[in-house]
Amino acid sequence: xxxxxxxxxxxxxxxxxxxxxxxxxxxxxxxxxxxxxxxxxxxxxxxxxxxxxxxxxxxxxxxxxxxxxxxxxxxxxxxxxxxxxxxxxxxxxxxxxxxxxxxxxxxxxxxxxxxxxxxxxxxxxxxxxxxxxxxxxxxxxxxxxxxxxxxxxxxxxxxxxxxxxxxxxxxxxxxxxxxxxxxxxxxxxxxxxxxxxxxxxxxxxxxxxxxxxxxxxxxxxxxxxxxxxxxxxxxxx
Numbered sequence: 001x002x003x004x005x006x007x008x009x010x011x012x013x014x015x016x017x018x019x020x021x022x023x024x025x026x027x028x029x030x031x032x033x034x035x036x037x038x039x040x041x042x043x044x045x046x047x048x049x050x051x052x053x054x055x056x057x058x059x060x061x062x063x064x065x066x067x068x069x070x071x072x073x074x075x076x077x078x079x080x081x082x083x084x085x086x087x088x089x090x091x092x093x094x095x096x097x098x099x100x101x102x103x104x105x106x107x108x109x110x111x112x113x114x115x116x117x118x119x120x121x122x123x124x125x126x127x128x129x130x131x132x133x134x135x136x137x138x139x140x141x142x143x144x145x146x147x148x149x150x151x152x153x154x155x156x157x158x159x160x161x162x163x164x165x166x167x168x169x170x171x172x173x174x175x176x177x178x179x180x181x182x183x184x185x186x187x188x189x190x191x192x193x194x195x196x197x198x199x200x201x202x203x204x205x206x207x208x209x210x211x212x213x214x215x216x217x218x219x220x221x222x223x224x225x226x227x228x229x230x231x232x233x234x235x236x237x
Contacts (some may be wrong), residue, residue, distance in 0.1 A: 001154075006129040009175075010017050011226040014101065015118055015215060017225065018165055032158060039103075043235050045087070045236035046086065046087045046177065046237075047084070047085070047086055047087070047237040048081065048084065048085045048087075048180070048234040048235060048236055048237055049082070049083070049085075049234065049235055049237060050082070050083060050084075050179065050232055050233045050234040050235050051080070051081070051082060051083070051232065051233060052079075052080065052081060052083050052099070052101070052122055052184060052230060052231070052232035052233075053078050053079070053080045053230050053231060053232075054078055054079040054080075054081075054184055054186060054228035054229060054230030054231075055074070055075070055078050055079075055229055055230060056074070056075045056078070056079055056103075056104065056105075056106075056186075056228040057072050057073065057074050057227055058072070058073060058075070058105050058106055058107045058226040058227075059071070059072045059107055059108075059116050059224065059225055059226075060107040060108075060109065060222045060223065060224055061071075061189065061223050061224065061225040062193070062220060062221055062222050062223040063219055063220050064220075065210050065211075065214060065216060065220050066210060066214045067111065067112070067113055067208070067210070067211045067212045068109055068110060068111060068112070068204075068208075068216075069110040070107065070108065070109060070110075071107075071108040071109075071110055071117070071130055072107075072108065073078070073106045073107050073108040073119045074106060075104035075105070075106040075121065076104070076106065076121070076235050077123075078101055078213045078230065079101060079102065079103045079104060079228060079230070080095060080101055080134070081099055081100055081101015081102060081103075081126070082099070082101065082186070083097065083098065083099045083100075083101075083232060083234070084097070084098050085097050085098075085132070085234060092133060093133065093134050093135055093166075094130040094131075094132065094133055095131070096129070096130075096131055096132075097126040097128075097129065097130045097131070097132055097137060097139070097152075098127075098129055099126070099127070099129075099130075099141075099226060100125075100126070100127050100128075101125075101126055102123065102124075102125065102126070102146075103122070103123070103124050103126045103141075103143065104121055104122070104123050105122045105123075105124075105190065105194075105224045105226060106119055106121040107119070107120055107222060109204065111204070111208050114208070116208075118126055118137070118150050118151070118204065119150060120148075120149075120150045120194075120203070120222070121147075121148070121149055121150070122145065122148045122194055122224075123145070123146045123147045123148070124143030124144060124145055124146055124162050125143060125144045126141050126142065126143040126162065126164075127141065127142050127143070128140065128141035128142070128164075128166060129141075130166060130167075132169075132170070135169045135172075136167075136168075136169045136173055137166075137167065137168060137170065138166065138167045139167075140163065140164065140165060140166060141162065141163075141164040141166050141168050141188065142161070142162060142163055142164070143161065143162030143164070144161065144162075145159040145160075145161070145162070147211065150203055156201060158195055158196060158197075158200075158201040159194060159195060159196065160192045160193055160194060160195060160196050161192065162190065162192060162201075163190070163191045163192045164188045164189065164190050164191060165188065165189045166185075166186065166187070166188050167187050167188075168184065168185045168186040168228075169184075169185050170182040170183070170184055170185075170232060171183045171185070178229075178235060178236060179233060179234050179235040179237070180233070180234050180236075181231065181232075181233050182222050182231065182232045182233075182234065183227065183229075183231060184228065184230045184231060184232050185228075185229060186208050186226075186227070186228040186229075186230075187225075187226070187227055187228075188224075188226045188228070189223070189224075189225045189226075190222075190223045190224045190225070191223075193218060193221025193222060194221060194222040194223070194224065195218075195221055195222070197218060198216065198217065198218050198219045198221040198222070198229065199215075199216050199218060201207060202216050202220075
């Protein structure tokens with residue numbers, strides 16, 4: 001339990017530092033745009049909509065079972081979907097954002113006594129709402145399980161619904177009268193465990209049980225933390 005608390009504390013600290021750094025960058029970018037009168041500026045539409053696609057890497061940030069190790073794994077299929085933005089204040093880029101899409105979470109578990117690596121992928125239909133300020137955004141996402149697998153397909157009946165804390169940003173790299181092309185940076189932390197009951201549903205338990213006196217329980221339920229990088233295009237409405 002202590003290791004799990006320390007692990008989550010590290011994630012929160014890392015996220016806070018990253019968000020602070022990104023906010024400073026975004027404010028500097030805003031000041032540059034405001035003071036640079038040589039660049040042609042386009043008025044941003046109050047409402048914009050478009051598509052996104054992101055490459056994602058994830059790590060199980062949950063507690064570690066004795067005899068196992070967690071490692072970063074890449075999702076085989078990019079996240080993709082539709083997004084929209086309602087601008088509240090153009091000067092400070094204050095906005096409400098919405099997303100609906102397909103999202104994968106792939107994380108690795110190593111049985112280090114055997115030298116074996118396993119990758120688990122859980123896929124969801126996701127819905128997210130975030131609030132933006134100077135290109136930095138923060139909010140929550142929710143998801144419905146679509147599929148699950150590692151060496152073979154697993155039943156989605158064992159998966160939990162997704163609830164995720166999200167933060168990151170969208171940095172505009174090109175704009176014209178039709179819309180804006182952005183670089184996406186997204187960090188997520190799964191608040192709910194991946195499984196409804198990990199003690200009964202751990203796919204590795206039959207062949208690689210916990211080392212006594214350890215017992216596999218929901219204490220070890222995977223909580224993936226993810227980093228995604230990608231692009232989005234938003235059309236002006």
